[in-house]
Amino acid sequence: MSQASANLSPDAAVHDAATRALIEAGDPAADGRALRRCLGQFPTGVTVVTARNGERLVGMAVNSFAAVSLAPPLVLWSIRRESSSAADFLQAGHYAVSVLADDQVALSQLFGSAHPKRFELAPWQAGRHGAPLLAGAIAHLECRLEQVHEGGDHLILVGHVERYARYEGTPLLFTQGAYGVAQELPAPATSQPAAGASAGQSESELLRDLIHASQRLSHDFESHRQALGLTLPTSRLLNSLAEGAGSAEELARATLLEQDEITDGVAALAQQALVSTDKDRLRLTPAGRERRAAIAARADDYMKQRLGGLVESDIAAFQRVLQALGRD
């Protein structure tokens, strides 16, 4: 990334710098899970990387993808040495990258699994070297495997891009242990917003307000969770467990969390005695149900306070307009 020299005031650069609270720090050799959570602060897209080795198709969800070079055109990704597909990717000599769209969570979960019928469930077309290109992706990159580097418990596969294709759509995100969507950051306001919304309100003003409100709510709910000793993952797990999910598969579907995050989250809940195992299924303990009720009550209080100055009819109108805006 390069940017023109910006005439920044120091104020602009230091904004909010003093208010960031440390969550955890240390030596990664001492706590691999904490390192993983830290690495998860860097958001990524989600790709499915595939190859054809003879008659065998391999494919997996990958978020370690990175662009390397434009001329020559190079990209890279990393595969676990112990992966059952590693040998096939090396032997195939070519691979294809599909960058997933924000409506492809199910596809990401499918290729994050060892489901034996992945390539029957997901529609695809063969690229020039036979590697499957997944339909519905927002980009395809067909690559010749050019270099393989040692990378600890992974191998780094550098590929030469032989063909690219870009499609309409917006990307699926993986951020802080959960799936997400990218929201453009509205361009800075250049003038005062109009006093009231109307059909003439500019798109950027309305979008800015919508994005700002949803970010504000996300941040505030995060603070509430923290005050109750929970995180986004553990609070989603509590909710899903309360609604009857009890196996790893059910929790993955209900929470949209990554499997490692589910494992860690369940361990954290068990340590607080909020969850227990009953005949191979996870269940909330009475303390777990109490904690969940406390979150709901707190969110309730917050909404009452935040919307307190407004009349009921305004809130009902808000809901009508929001649904009109979201309608397909």
Next chain:
Amino acid sequence: MSQASANLSPDAAVHDAATRALIEAGDPAADGRALRRCLGQFPTGVTVVTARNGERLVGMAVNSFAAVSLAPPLVLWSIRRESSSAADFLQAGHYAVSVLADDQVALSQLFGSAHPKRFELAPWQAGRHGAPLLAGAIAHLECRLEQVHEGGDHLILVGHVERYARYEGTPLLFTQGAYGVAQELPAPATSQPAAGASAGQSESELLRDLIHASQRLSHDFESHRQALGLTLPTSRLLNSLAEGAGSAEELARATLLEQDEITDGVAALAQQALVSTDKDRLRLTPAGRERRAAIAARADDYMKQRLGGLVESDIAAFQRVLQALGRD
């Protein structure tokens, strides 16, 4: 990423697969800019990577960062061979990665620039090997440079993480040529939403509606831009030019676009004769002003149609609630 085997129906996986429109495809050797746009479909976070080489501090905004391995703890990023800082990064033997938060666009632009006072404008603390750790970041990784690989016009710098620190906050994004923010994907609805919004509406329902509405608007405005031969970058450039921005610096600040994206966007506008250069400043041509008016009119029509079934008073109430929700 790994996921539990999900019992997906084929329907879930193929959803929307047939409706993705191709924008451009080809051989990257023939069109490096098109390849860059295609690579930009993969969203990333934004980091600032820094090092201390003797008395000299170097630092740059980087989005080619990727996690490699947990045990041993390895990460990587790529630097242009021609970068004036490349030699310092190699000689320093250590580097530090700061993962930027969503309120640090100005900092990203500062470290994307060659501003000589970067380290005076941005607050930081020295890590154990002297590399600056930027204040306000949501993660710090202090690394020993372990391997350097050839990567075409870049070098791939693999680092061994010696210390990590994770902070509260949410990440800044770089996606499809622009800065963005990550929005969690709400967990799937488990029951019918309540008929009307109230203080008791669950956080996830309200957030889901807000996120859905803003995504819907983003998608629809994108379609309008496409119909007018514009993209998000070119339409932001048109707006900023109309509001008086005329230099690369002013456009970067006003549009929140990356410099390459500004260069490409201005070239595209010039090719359509929508912009011209006047005494080293860019200016809209009469055709450019017309095109901008056409976008505004189209957005206006769209909003009228979308909100058409609603009374004015509902829309005014919507605005009041939205502002109450977004208030600090």
